[in-house]
Amino acid sequence: MQVLKFGGTSVGTPQNIRLVKEIVAEKSSHEATVVVVSAFSGITNKLIHCSKLAAKGDENYQELLNQIIQKHIETTQELISVKNQSPIMGQVRLLLNELEDILRGVFLVQELSAKTTDKISCYGEILSARIITYYLQEMKMDVAAADPKKFIFTDNHYGKANVFFQETNEAIHQYFDGSRKVYVCPGFLASALNGETTTLGRGGSDYTAAIIAAALNAPCLEIWTDVSGMMTANPQWVPNAYVIDEMDYEEAMELTHFGAKVLYPPSIAPVLRKGIPVYIKNTFKKEDAGTKIHGLGKKNGKIIKGLSCIENIALLNLSGSSMVGIPHFSFRLFQTLASVNISVILITQASSEHSICVAIDQEEAEKARVAIEKTFEEEIRQQKLNPLTIDMDLAIVALVGSNMKEQIGVSGRMLSILGNNGINIIAIAQGSSEKNISAVIQKNQIKKALNSLHESFFLSDIKRVNLFVVGTGNVGKALLKQLALQSDYLKEKYHLDLQIVGISNSRKMCFDEEGIDLSDPVAKLDQSTEKMDINNFLQRMISMNLRNSIFIDNTANESIAETYASILRQSISVVTPNKIACTGKYADYKNLKTTALRYKSHFHFETNVGAGLPIINTLNDLIKSGDEVMGIQAVLSGSLNFIFNNYDGKGAQFSEVVKQAQVEGYTEPDPRLDLSGADVKRKILILLRESGFEMEMDDIKAIPFIPDECMQAPTVDAFFDLMAKNEPVFKAKIEEAEKAGKKLKYVATYSKGKAETGLQLIEKSHPLYNLEGKDNIVLFTTKRYPEQPLVVKGAGAGADVTASGIFGDVMRIANTFREN
Structure with missing residues (x-):
């Protein structure tokens, strides 16, 4: 004799019960079958809540009771033809009247004992079994109703009674004599030796089925539910969870004890003793193989089941x-x-x-x-x-x-x-x-x-990385384009799945935990109705609570830079070309570094200095290996290098070359930000701090080369006008350089504890002399490179190279995720 158990969802609606009938008909055509059923979905919870309200003297219990009554009457009316409804409807109403009387008594005395709770809570199973039995009989099946109070005996530990197995096993053998093809039995309830109703604990219908299967030495026990087996994790929490095909009894007990709700934990013990396999099956996908629980779970190559x-x-x-x-x-x-x-x-x-x-x-x-x-x-x-x-x-x-x-x-x-x-x-x-x-x-x-x-x-072949991107200007768009182009390659070659789950510009923001389409994330952002607010953005990001998260700030916004510490404290890594955070007070810079270490997050800002050039990473490698920086010479402004490489004092005026740099996007909209050397000061400060020197912006001397009246101009247009008037000043500088056989370069230097930025005359033999276009170059003089400096050189400006530097930082962090 085989045993099948159907959970609350499987019998939750008339349509579902019809599916149960099909399964039972198929199974019972081969062998006599005991069918154990739970209460209709949600009914037991309602019964317990209803009894608690009644015990408090809360008349709202009646409203909840009416819902319970209506559910069972409507189900009966839908399943049973009108001509045959009278007998079963009489039984259902009688049971519901009993339930109503008990709850009325609880309400009047405002007292609810454990024994009364057991009495009330088992009505769901009794009603479910009674209705299903009658429905199967109407479908011309050879069916008998089974009463577990006559064959499952327990102590009087109400709420979760202990089974007396010797008496129970003997009674089960006598009760199920095989005279009928199908027995429908309510789960969950039993009786004490004095005949009083007891229950086997929440989820006890599984236990009922296991007790019967073990007593009858059934060939197997099938637990029919709404999932296709026990899964690697709860799919409500882990969308990528999948069904485990086989496991042993002990693994199943451990999983059920720690919250896997597919099976009631005590259910394993009876079948384990008899070596009866258990199958977890899906009522709604009966063709699925499900999970087999038996003595020797298959070794599936996974450390964790x-x-x-x-x-x-x-x-x-x-x-x-x-x-x-x-x-x-x-x-x-x-x-x-x-x-x-x-x-x-x-x-x-x-x-x-x-x-x-x-x-x-x-x-x-x-x-x-x-x-x-x-x-x-x-x-x-x-x-x-x-x-x-x-x-x-x-x-x-x-x-x-x-x-x-x-x-x-x-x-x-x-x-x-x-x-x-x-x-x-x-x-x-x-x-x-x-x-x-x-x-x-x-x-x-x-x-x-x-x-x-x-x-x-379970999914170590592909590691997902969740990106939150703020800023979709030139650099941001270039980064998004690179992510889209490389997505498939990274999955195939490096087993990394980079997904944008949050994105914003200065006006809007949007989120999608499943990942925003990389083919055009900006279009998705444009369709959003959510107004951008950095605090709301961070709150949403933190509340999503996703693993392997990286926050990418593509802006130059000070208020966003001020949030980095709070982001790092959430173990979310930060990647940014924004120099503000690393060039504020040294204490703040140091705090960001230590916060990242403490909270196992990463703070990467390679693009702060040389766009896509590996300047900071090269420097970090030197320091980590025990080297010590003695001096630095660097051209760190692509815009200033472009200007001085294109101004010769003979053709276009200095102001016209600056204008060209502005038009081509090498400078800020207000070129004075570049010409002041402030950006270069920030970059050399970052290099010095990364070298281990505790320095502030004021410690770096900036030697101006633009006349004050130009820098003080009220508007950008006025600035260009004044620059044109001061052309002789710039022409004199370039002529002085040519006369000496040298070139003008805007250089940041550090030597003997002092740092400064300004124009320098560079001789032909120096590595800075032949620096082309918008290129950057850094010369590190260290204890290991005392005579011949270590040189890092290449394009130091432009949206594409900056985006590639950001991408590189993201990959460095992603690789640490991949190693875990």
């Missing part, structure tokens, strides 16, 4: 000197919790026995606190024990798999993955069987934790 989590956890922490060396301390603690019927989910204790942490359901935290403080009242009063501390709003994330015991470093990898994504681990526990590693984390970090772990242990 699945991930699970329990929400709404409270962590009790008891510590103090009196714990040390006292053998009965732990006994007293757990005895206290047991005395008030509190189940312990996780335990962790320091080897010194100075502290012990216990995880329990958050709803029971106050009950636990009262009981523990009463038990240890004297020790707390004498200050031998510290007052009990309780952390709320926590969750437990668990890795489960039999293969873990054969693999070194799983727990270390788990901790590394969580830590690198900024997920703080409050407590950790691993069983001696090495089938489970559990970590207590903040509840609001569940999504990031599960997705990070799932990606690493």
